[in-house]
């Protein structure tokens with residue numbers, strides 16, 4: 001199996017620990033990124049061997065560029081995968097009380113961080129024989145509720161951005177890309193995973209009375225992420241993969 005370098009952006013939560021751990025267990029070199037030094041180090045340690053913690057405010061393009069330079073200096077070659085997990089959640093009662101503060105937070109968490117990592121790492125993902133960009137969206141993006149209006153709009157924008165990255169890969173890797181010597185086989189893919197909500201073992205322990213209907217276990221998300229590197233890019237590129245049960 002080829003050892004790939006995979007960046008987990010927003011890796012401090014239970015989903016980040018599960019995804020980083022599964023990728024490392026599959027033999028990949030994993031760099032997991034969070035905004036807080038203590039939290040991301042704890043997450044990397046929980047994910048297990050082969051996971052390196054890095055600190056970066058992914059909401060700042062300058063900081064993400066610095067992250068790119070720091071990774072280059074590690075001398076491990078380009079990044080093959082970016083699994084983007086920063087999201088955030090804000091809700092309200094309905095349309096009228098959707099606040100600007102909530103929108104700014106969601107725009108930064110769900111959209112700006114994704115725009116930053118994909119702009120900075122696009123060339124490396126496009127150059128990799130197994131380039132993958134994945135983000136996790138919500139079922140509310142395509143079936144919005146009034147209470148989750150801002151959240152749904154932010155997630156829909158993040159989905160549109162991801163599909164645009166998929167179009168970039170398709171164009172750059174087509175026979176008509178205008179780049180002499182460009183291989184015609186698609187080798188990079190951008191995909192959207194869709195969940196209703198995530199659940200992990202700690203949540204189940206804290207709420208033994210709850211059944212979490214329709215929730216996706218972070219372990220199942222992690223398995224789906226690992227599987228991205230085993231499937232053909234042409235099949236995956238631009239797909240919206242439903243993981244909600």
Ligand SMILES: NC(=O)c1ccc[n+]([C@@H]2O[C@H](COP(=O)([O-])OP(=O)(O)OC[C@H]3O[C@@H](n4cnc5c(N)ncnc54)[C@H](OP(=O)(O)O)[C@@H]3O)[C@@H](O)[C@H]2O)c1
Nearest residue numbers: 010012013015034035039058059085086087088136197198
């Ligand atoms: N949880 C759910 O039920 C659910 C439902 C639908 C969709 N999703 C989506 O699934 C994905 C994963 O969900 P999640 O709940 O695990 O994610 P999350 O808690 O929203 O974000 C993951 C991690 O990103 C880090 N982060 C936040 N802002 C950052 C920044 N500016 N720079 C660097 N790191 C930053 C946070 O850690 P630090 O603060 O330590 O940096 C956080 O633990 C998200 O995209 C989310 O929208 C989740």
